Amino acid sequence: MSLQRCQTEWEEIDQEYQQLQETHKVYRQKLDELTNLQATCSSAISKQRKGLKDLRYSLRKCTKTSDEKEMELIKDIQMQIKDKEHFFFDMEAYLPKKNGLYLNLVLGNVNVTLLSNQAKFAYKDEYEKFKLCMTIILMFAAITCLFLLNYRVTDEIFNFLLVWYYCTLTIRESILMSNGSRIKGWWVSHHYVSTFLSGVMLTWPEGSMYQMFRSQFLAFSIYQSFVQFLQYYYQSGCLYRLRALGERNQLDLTVEGFQSWMWRGLTFLLPFLFFGHFWQLYNAMTLFRLAGHKDCKEWQVRTEILQSYLCKIPCFQIEYSTTCLYIHPCLITRLLSTQSLATSS
Structure with a gap:
């Protein structure tokens, strides 16, 4: 193999390396964006859960003084709250979460979310x-x-x-x-x-x-x-x-x-x-x-x-x-x- 051919191959490899650097830079930026989005979603879910918990407690109080029509509305809201909790469970399947006690003991604090x-x-x-x-x-x-x-x-x-x-x-x-x-x-x-x-x-x-x-x-x-x-x-x-x-x-x-x-x-x-x-x-x-x-x-x-x-x-x-x-x-x-x-x- 001639020196000129080696130089040509090196230039091609170097050019691909420059492209790889740019691609990796974009990847790191997207990864940071993903991490921020995950934190935002996790925080929003926690806030929603707290709000729903307070609302459920308030609805229980309302049942004591509500008439039949109001009771139907309360039951409807309670059903929607249950549906939202199921949605939160599905959402959290795609978000990083703390491991349980058993996984922490075996694997440590490693993110196992796929x-x-x-x-x-x-x-x-x-x-x-x-x-x-x-x-x-x-x-x-x-x-x-x-x-x-x-x-x-x-x-x-x-x-x-x-x-x-x-x-x-x-x-x-x-x-x-x-x-x-x-x-x-x-x-x-x-x-x-x-x-x-x-x-x-x-x-x-x-x-x-x-x-x-x-x-x-x-x-x-x-x-x-x-x-x-x-x-x-x-x-x-x-x-x-x-x-x-x-x-x-x-x-x-x-x-x-x-x-x-x-x-x-x-x-x-x-x-x-x-x-x-x-x-x-x-x-x-x-x-x-x-x-x-x-x-x-x-x-x-x-x-x-x-x-x-x-x-x-x-x-x-x-x-x-x-x-x-x-x-x-x-x-x-x-x-x-x-x-x-x-x-x-």
């Missing part, structure tokens, strides 16, 4: 893929521990995987909630409890008590992974269709409400869900029985029992009640559609 819809959906999609992959890995790991490798080391690896998996889920779900995902609080709390209980299983020493519960725990882990696999495909299919119809947010993780076309997949899934709920209750009863055993000396058993009564049984009740509350409108809708078909025929 600004574009594409970035939010990509993160949520990656979360779903992570859950699916880990569900399959944990299912095969539990099968290996139960049927092939009856060693304490392999059990510890499996339990460590569970601790890491649930810890990672809680972090990712907290980030999704910071970005506007409407995840139920009990769902995230269930994962916190699962993290702690997996840690207790990890520290449970080898012994007769551990061996008595080991097979039941591994069998439950296999079944739970299998049900989660089925549930993933049912919910992802429903959410995909609802998003296509514009009836769900891109960051929603679970399906709420019911439409008639969901019934076919739900009837297949329900027996597995109910069986899993009662198996969870059976695990709590087994641990309670082990605590009364004459050879029981491990604190892990008593800790698992305490957590069962404080968390596992309430989780069973919440999950069971949530499933029943979900299928109740399903059954009503199904019965009404059957009656209408019978009437028309």
